Amino acid sequence: MNEFELIARLTKTLPTNESVVTGAGDDCAVLDLGVPDKLILFKTDAVVEGIHFTRETAPEKIGRKALARCLSDIAAMAGTPTAALVTIALPKNFDAEFVAQIYAGLNALAEKHAVAIVGGETTTNPERILISIALLGTVARGKHILRSGAKVGDAIFVTGELGGSRAGKHLEFEPRLAEARWLADHFQIHALMDLSDGLAGDLPHLLKASQVGAQLLKSAIPVSRAAKMRAKENSAAKPAVLAALTDGEDFELLFTIASKHAVKLLDAWKKNFPELKLSCIGKIGGGEGILLRDKIGSHKLNAHGYVHFA
Amino acid sequence: MNEFELIARLTKTLPTNESVVTGAGDDCAVLDLGVPDKLILFKTDAVVEGIHFTRETAPEKIGRKALARCLSDIAAMAGTPTAALVTIALPKNFDAEFVAQIYAGLNALAEKHAVAIVGGETTTNPERILISIALLGTVARGKHILRSGAKVGDAIFVTGELGGSRAGKHLEFEPRLAEARWLADHFQIHALMDLSDGLAGDLPHLLKASQVGAQLLKSAIPVSRAAKMRAKENSAAKPAVLAALTDGEDFELLFTIASKHAVKLLDAWKKNFPELKLSCIGKIGGGEGILLRDKIGSHKLNAHGYVHFA
Numbered sequence: 001m002n003e004f005e006l007i008a009r010l011t012k013t014l015p016t017n018e019s020v021v022t023g024a025g026d027d028c029a030v031l032d033l034g035v036p037d038k039l040i041l042f043k044t045d046a047v048v049e050g051i052h053f054t055r056e057t058a059p060e061k062i063g064r065k066a067l068a069r070c071l072s073d074i075a076a077m078a079g080t081p082t083a084a085l086v087t088i089a090l091p092k093n094f095d096a097e098f099v100a101q102i103y104a105g106l107n108a109l110a111e112k113h114a115v116a117i118v119g120g121e122t123t124t125n126p127e128r129i130l131i132s133i134a135l136l137g138t139v140a141r142g143k144h145i146l147r148s149g150a151k152v153g154d155a156i157f158v159t160g161e162l163g164g165s166r167a168g169k170h171l172e173f174e175p176r177l178a179e180a181r182w183l184a185d186h187f188q189i190h191a192l193m194d195l196s197d198g199l200a201g202d203l204p205h206l207l208k209a210s211q212v213g214a215q216l217l218k219s220a221i222p223v224s225r226a227a228k229m230r231a232k233e234n235s236a237a238k239p240a241v242l243a244a245l246t247d248g249e250d251f252e253l254l255f256t257i258a259s260k261h262a263v264k265l266l267d268a269w270k271k272n273f274p275e276l277k278l279s280c281i282g283k284i285g286g287g288e289g290i291l292l293r294d295k296i297g298s299h300k301l302n303a304h305g306y307v308h309f310a
Numbered sequence: 311m312n313e314f315e316l317i318a319r320l321t322k323t324l325p326t327n328e329s330v331v332t333g334a335g336d337d338c339a340v341l342d343l344g345v346p347d348k349l350i351l352f353k354t355d356a357v358v359e360g361i362h363f364t365r366e367t368a369p370e371k372i373g374r375k376a377l378a379r380c381l382s383d384i385a386a387m388a389g390t391p392t393a394a395l396v397t398i399a400l401p402k403n404f405d406a407e408f409v410a411q412i413y414a415g416l417n418a419l420a421e422k423h424a425v426a427i428v429g430g431e432t433t434t435n436p437e438r439i440l441i442s443i444a445l446l447g448t449v450a451r452g453k454h455i456l457r458s459g460a461k462v463g464d465a466i467f468v469t470g471e472l473g474g475s476r477a478g479k480h481l482e483f484e485p486r487l488a489e490a491r492w493l494a495d496h497f498q499i500h501a502l503m504d505l506s507d508g509l510a511g512d513l514p515h516l517l518k519a520s521q522v523g524a525q526l527l528k529s530a531i532p533v534s535r536a537a538k539m540r541a542k543e544n545s546a547a548k549p550a551v552l553a554a555l556t557d558g559e560d561f562e563l564l565f566t567i568a569s570k571h572a573v574k575l576l577d578a579w580k581k582n583f584p585e586l587k588l589s590c591i592g593k594i595g596g597g598e599g600i601l602l603r604d605k606i607g608s609h610k611l612n613a614h615g616y617v618h619f620a
Contacts, residue, residue: 006406014427017392026429029429033343034345034347035343036346037344042393044354044397046433087354087356103320110325119352123361125358125438126360132397134395138343
């Protein structure tokens, strides 16, 4: 049983109550706690030494990444982050200076986005550092965007460039908070999520939630320079497009919008975010799963990102 | 540097914003998110295999304990829990049935207290299971009770019995949610917290936050049957009263109230909670720290619970 199968089993019958607008399964939980004009967003995310960072990673970047990942989930709901709790599990003989620097990186990013750090705890995890962030945010009532709203005929967009994040971006990415709020304020976005496991791994979640399929145009996938460089320098590395589809930790926005608004969106985007690429990478169709089109034909893309000829 | 010294350093200068009513340092963070009649409570707490439970612990009890600890912190603010996120970090070859049973125990307690489980995540921690709960709650505006309100002359109360929790109570305790709300509704409680590290370890936090001292009457400390049994059966074990002061994981309420209301409180308590002991264990004084009085005299109690003759 893998992580997704386990989660599917565990989340089938969870306790609920009248505060729950959207429970498990989207980028954040959405709660109605009685704020007249707002809903509450609630999210946790953990980073673990040896998986998301190493002992060689600069500690400020570890702290920054831990918070940035959670901020990206608030962005994926078109929300605004408010307050976070920080849980740090540490080996017994921790280096206090190292921990202080983790906090320094985390605090700097929190201040940039006006997020309050309101506590948390330190506990013991003898073998490795684990940092879990719990984040609260808000979103205007009626403005939060789920994964489940994609419609047949929608254009599929992605911000930035994909792949090769491990070369550095995974520690320095900018959560797309302002961009997502701008999208929600100016366009009728049907479905939105952030990319953490790679387009080939994440898009299926959006498709499944929306009960639709997707056709992607291989040449339209925005491949990062880091992924291209790696493919060029190392013949054993993944082809650059496959890296863009499967590397993960892109923390870009993936969203769909009615095709008729696509051109207007691209124009407005260029004016507002001239330094951040926005790419239309395909369209939503009926059926299931992802078809990747190139000059030769259509290939089926599975959730693990492997390309099979269809 | 121990945990408390590290926390003191890290929490000295945390980012804040206008939503923060009470940040790090109390049982929960308190936020004003604009709910007309309520404030929001926000808390995380983690349990770690080998520290808070073992592989031999029944998995339902592990899940129950993880949530119950957090609920106890909501009780410590006189609040009501609303929704939780569950982070489970697991070794690679986890037993799915074991994890499902952790959830079963957690879900059962959540349902009992009408708490929604709105998601979370599973991640990898190769050597041991770690469960972190993030919990949201609410409290009526003006009704949340901090640690910092104790006044000289207050009577100090504790619910239940202390010590020996490791014999079983730490897996089965009832978070004192109803009791704490009743206290807040019917009496002017000056300071309130829950006992997790033992009276000798926790009371100093309340005293420091309130800038007062305390005198405890040794004979008034409610010692659990489990602590008494252990002391009786094993001459190498802690004396029972010392166990009650230092064992920890009691998850009872500790609070102070003006002495003139103490008798009325005890009477009303007996009517409302006839099965739960409430003990007046001493009084708040000027000065610093804790003095423990017995027939011989007064002893200074330090934060680690050791008794020194004063």
